[in-house]
Amino acid sequence: MIETSAGVVRALFKTAVLLSALYLPAGYATEPATAAPPEVPADTKPVAPATVQPVLPAEHAPAATAAPHMAQPGTTAAPPPPAVKVSGIDAVLVLDSSGSMKHTDPLNLRLPAAKLFIALLGKADRAGVISFSDRGYPLAALMPAHDDAARQKLLQAVDKVESNGQFTNLHDALLKARAMLGEQQDDRPRYVILMSDGQMDTGNAARDAQLTAQLKDTLIPELTKAHITLYTIAFTPASDVALLKAIAEATRGQFRLALLDKDLHDVFTSLFESAKTPDMLPIEGGEFHADDAIQEVTVVATKDNPKVQIFLQAPDGKRLAATDAAAQNKAMRWYSSPAFDMITLDHPAAGVWKVLFSTGKNKAYIVTDLGIVTDLKDQQFKRGATLTVTAWLNRGGEIVKQPDILTSTQFTIQMQGPGGAVNEFIMRDTGQLGDKVPNDGIYTATVPLITIGQQKLHLVAKSATFQRETTRDITVIEPPAVVPAAPAAQPAVAKPVVKHAAPPEPVAVPKTPPPVEEKGLSMAWLLGGFVLFNLLVAGGVILVLWWRRRRPATLAAPADDNEAEDDAVQTTPVKGRKK
Numbered sequence: 001m002i003e004t005s006a007g008v009v010r011a012l013f014k015t016a017v018l019l020s021a022l023y024l025p026a027g028y029a030t031e032p033a034t035a036a037p038p039e040v041p042a043d044t045k046p047v048a049p050a051t052v053q054p055v056l057p058a059e060h061a062p063a064a065t066a067a068p069h070m071a072q073p074g075t076t077a078a079p080p081p082p083a084v085k086v087s088g089i090d091a092v093l094v095l096d097s098s099g100s101m102k103h104t105d106p107l108n109l110r111l112p113a114a115k116l117f118i119a120l121l122g123k124a125d126r127a128g129v130i131s132f133s134d135r136g137y138p139l140a141a142l143m144p145a146h147d148d149a150a151r152q153k154l155l156q157a158v159d160k161v162e163s164n165g166q167f168t169n170l171h172d173a174l175l176k177a178r179a180m181l182g183e184q185q186d187d188r189p190r191y192v193i194l195m196s197d198g199q200m201d202t203g204n205a206a207r208d209a210q211l212t213a214q215l216k217d218t219l220i221p222e223l224t225k226a227h228i229t230l231y232t233i234a235f236t237p238a239s240d241v242a243l244l245k246a247i248a249e250a251t252r253g254q255f256r257l258a259l260l261d262k263d264l265h266d267v268f269t270s271l272f273e274s275a276k277t278p279d280m281l282p283i284e285g286g287e288f289h290a291d292d293a294i295q296e297v298t299v300v301a302t303k304d305n306p307k308v309q310i311f312l313q314a315p316d317g318k319r320l321a322a323t324d325a326a327a328q329n330k331a332m333r334w335y336s337s338p339a340f341d342m343i344t345l346d347h348p349a350a351g352v353w354k355v356l357f358s359t360g361k362n363k364a365y366i367v368t369d370l371g372i373v374t375d376l377k378d379q380q381f382k383r384g385a386t387l388t389v390t391a392w393l394n395r396g397g398e399i400v401k402q403p404d405i406l407t408s409t410q411f412t413i414q415m416q417g418p419g420g421a422v423n424e425f426i427m428r429d430t431g432q433l434g435d436k437v438p439n440d441g442i443y444t445a446t447v448p449l450i451t452i453g454q455q456k457l458h459l460v461a462k463s464a465t466f467q468r469e470t471t472r473d474i475t476v477i478e479p480p481a482v483v484p485a486a487p488a489a490q491p492a493v494a495k496p497v498v499k500h501a502a503p504p505e506p507v508a509v510p511k512t513p514p515p516v517e518e519k520g521l522s523m524a525w526l527l528g529g530f531v532l533f534n535l536l537v538a539g540g541v542i543l544v545l546w547w548r549r550r551r552p553a554t555l556a557a558p559a560d561d562n563e564a565e566d567d568a569v570q571t572t573p574v575k576g577r578k579k
Contacts, residue, residue, distance in 0.1 A: 088125050090126045090181060090191070091125070091275065092129070092177045093128070094176075094195065095111075095114060095132070095195050096110075096197055096235075097132060098167065098168045102163045104236050106261070108163070109262060109337075109338065112339065116269065116342060117271070117272055119151070120269070120365065121146060121272075121276075122146055123144075124188075125144070126142050127143070127145040128140055128141055132165075135169050135172040136172045139160050139161070140156075141180065142181065168200065169201075169202055170215060174194065178192075184227060192223070192230050198238070200215075212243065216246070220247050220251065221250075223251050224251050224252075228251065229251050229253045230251040231254050232254075233255075233264075254473060256271070261339075262339045278365045279366050279371035279470060280366065280468070280469040281467055289351070289352055294347070294348060294366050295346070296345065298342060299344075299345075301340060302340050302358055302360030302361055303358065304360070306339075308357055310322070310356065311357060313355075319356070322341065330346075332344065341358075371468055371470070372461045373392055375390055376389050376472050377472070379474055380477055381475070382477060383449055386447070386449070387446070388434050389446075390443065391411055391459045393406075401441040405463070408463045410463070411426075411443040411459070411460070413445050413459055414457075415447060416458065417451045449474075450476075452476055452478055455474050457471060458470075
């Protein structure tokens with residue numbers, strides 16, 4: 001009977017399984033099915049899974065056609081060979097000549113500062129000069145800046161800039177500069193340097209607004225398309241700082257605010273360094289170290305006031321002054337202005353030179369076949385990024401790798417923040433800490449970008465016999481805030497118009513079928529209840545059968561007991577009965 005009951009249970013279980021296959025929805029399973037992998041032809045090579053690349057901001061995205069010799073900062077590109085110096089540039093100086101300049105620049109210091117920029121240009125460079133007030137006035141067309149006759153014309157054009165204009169037409173000034181540069185004939189960089197102390201002012205407010213809109217919406221995009229970089233200089237905070245800064249950044253240029261007129265020459269040397277990336281000598285305490293590889297050095301010495309007389313002390317202790325320049329037969333050229341002196345020496349004697357009675361920021365630009373080179377260009381970076389900078393010594397187009405030179409040379413980065421604070425970073429050629437290949441002559445340092453604003457990077461190489469420096473400007477900006485996407489606007493639902501004459505008819509709302517998951521869940525409960533019910537029924541049947549089988553034995557036991565008692569009565573003698 002027990003075997004029969006087990007057979008009944010097995011039959012009930014098979015029935016439950018069959019019913020689940022009939023009633024459960026198609027595709028329902030307690031565990032997700034695993035699809036069989038597709039067949040791959042025998043001659044097909046396995047393809048690695050696609051890797052999703054993060055979308056980088058435009059300013060961080062790697063260039064699609066980056067030059068093979070230029071390693072992008074922070075990448076794992078092969079070490080770059082020596083970078084090529086900028087051979088020549090075109091620069092147009094646009095100088096404000098409105099009447100307000102009499103108050104913001106009473107000593108006309110913008111004129112010697114502009115001359116300084118022209119004088120620093122090289123043999124392959126060209127320059128032009130435009131004055132503007134109510135409109136732009138070209139004073140000198142684009143011409144070679146290093147030719148003696150052409151340079152004299154450029155300097156004379158700067159002297160023609162006055163401060164008697166009535167208005168300030170920034171739009172026409174830039175329009176004239178665009179026309180002077182013309183169409184690009186080669187790959188030389190092109191710059192416009194705009195100096196102004198005011199805002200757009202033509203005497204008509206409506207006209208001012210119209211020209212400002214045209215400047216931002218039409219002219220600046222045209223300059224950008226023509227690969228013309230705009231440097232802007234504001235003389236006072238009363239200038240349209242927001243506009244001057246915006247149009248400079250739109251062309252990947254730079255903005256400077258010269259709060260004092262005596263700071264103008266420092267602004268111009270900074271822009272010159274950005275445009276030309278010249279070789280330099282570091283100056284500390286007024287001293288710089290010349291060596292035999294230097295063909296020419298130009299020193300820019302800052303004056304505290306116009307009455308200061310600058311002297312240059314040679315390695316032998318002899319003092320040179322502006323009055324000695326005539327006796328040097330062009331071996332020394334000396335230009336004096338109220339704010340600075342510029343001294344140029346051909347083949348300076350090797351040793352330590354010293355600038356005497358100068359205060360402020362002094363610069364020493366050199367012409368040499370031994371310079372420090374870097375792959376870093378002026379760029380914008382987001383705060384929190386890490387900048388990887390590489391630098392190397394370049395001689396005659398080749399990386400200097402001689403151990404006798406590099407062993408005694410230290411490479412450093414001096415990073416000057418907006419407030420003037422300087423942080424120094426050691427550059428190494430050890431194959432570690434960001435450096436790719438050890439002892440290849442290419443030195444590397446990683447610089448964390450923390451401070452917001454414009455930073456000046458001084459890359460310096462120093463040894464016992466020579467020193468070199470080059471500078472780069474970078475701008476650190478705040479990363480844009482992540483704004484959560486606004487929820488999608490819900491379509492407006494028109495309210496039904498209620499007519500008092502007759503109530504509106506009810507609108508039939510279509511029934512939404514329940515989701516598949518809910519249906520599958522209810523069927524599972526139904527199946528479980530069905531199986532449990534059958535198991536209970538089977539258990540009850542087994543219990544009844546077991547009870548019925550046990551009952552006859554129980555009933556037979558009393559009968560046997562009665563028969564035994566009768567036999568005992570018959571065989572036991574009764575006391576007192578005679579046989």
